Amino acid sequence: MISEITLLGQFRGKTVDGVTQFLGVKYASLRNRFADAEMIGYAEGDAILDATEYGHRQTSRSFVAxxxxxxxxxxxHWKKDAAQNITAAMRDVLKAHPTEAQEILERYGLEETMSDEVAFxxxxxxxxDVVALAPVVAFARTWQGNLYAYYFNERNPWEGPWKGQASHILDLAYLFQNYREYLTEEQQAVAEVFAEDFSKFCHGVSPWPVVxxxxxKDTFPVRVFGPSDEGLTAKVDVRAYGGETMxxxxxxxxxxxxxxDEMLMIVREFGVNASETLVMA
Incomplete structure (x- = not known):
């Protein structure tokens, strides 16, 4: 079905059971994030615009490192007796795989006798890795549609417990650049590329190859941003993990x-052990 929407032009909609939907129609735009919305005029001659499908959707991303x-x-409260609690959970859930349980502990640098400050x-x-990274990689491979994955590896430049880490929501500061004056030139370069890529995505332009x-694991296109202090602004890697994906x-x-599922059970049991430790304390 084709209908005319005032000021916008003619659109081809999707009709199901007598109901017509016009999907993915962008009605307005912003000059900047503080500006008033402005109507968009699509009408150009007799062109009929396709509105039978949704446009680009916001996609899942891998959480920061x-x-x-x-x-x-x-x-x-997870911090208290962290090494003992994660060791107990690992050995209990993986009692059928004792060798692998010990290897995993070692690969994360965990020893039962280490201090809470080091273990946490x-x-x-x-x-x-269990709650964020692995599910996102699995989800990305099965998403029905265009999915763009990225890893944000910039390190938090501000004083605090997470300085030097790619901490949670730091990417938003780079996206909106409202703390730009506190960033180095190299960090600003990452922020500019990051914001440009997101702008492309929001306007229906593919910023990098889809998953x-x-x-x-070796053909997983992912955009990697930073770390700028190691000379990397942005690149497209083809690995889900390892190497410059960090x-x-x-x-x-x-x-x-x-x-x-078993890995998640370890996290769950660790949380239970930590709660019991809190009660005992």
Whole structure:
């Protein structure tokens, strides 16, 4: 069905059971994020615009290298006896795989006798990989439609517990650049490319290659931003993890023996152990 929408022009809609929908029609635009909305005029001659499908959708992204920084704020009680609690959870859930359980602990630098200050960040690395990274990679491979994945590897430049880490929502400061004057020239360069890529995506332009169902760990197009202090502004990598993606491969390396569900059970049991420790204290 073709209808005329005042000021916008003619659109071809999608009719199902007598109801016509016009999908993905952009009605207005902003000159900048503080400006008033302005109507868009599509009408050019007799052109009929296709509105039978949704346009580009916001896609899932891999969380930053230290997504778990926000987790530490929500669950501060996890810190007490972190090494003992994660070790107990790992050995209990993976009792059928004792060798692999010990190897995973070692790869995250975890020892049962280490201090809470040292153990807690290592535990958060494991939680990050299980709760954020692995599900996002799996989700990306099965998404029905265009999906663009990116890894934000810029390090937090401000004083605080997460300085030097790619902490949670730091990418928003780079996207909106409202703290631009506090960034170095190299960091500003990353922010500019980051904002430009997002602008392309929001306007229906592919900013980099999509991830589809054929993607493997070595054919997984992902945009990598930073770290600028190592001379990298942005590039497209083809790996889901490892190398310049700066994503650990541990969870994936054991996938043939240990499922992601089992990894999640370790995180869950660790949380239970930590809560019991809190009650006992």
């Amino acid at each position: 230290f997504w778990a920084s926000i987790c530490s704020l929500l669950t501060p 960040p290592a535990v958060l690395n494991f939680v990050n 589809d169902e054929t993607a493997t 994503r650990r491969s541990t969870v994936f390396d054991y996938a043939d023996k240990i499922s992601l």
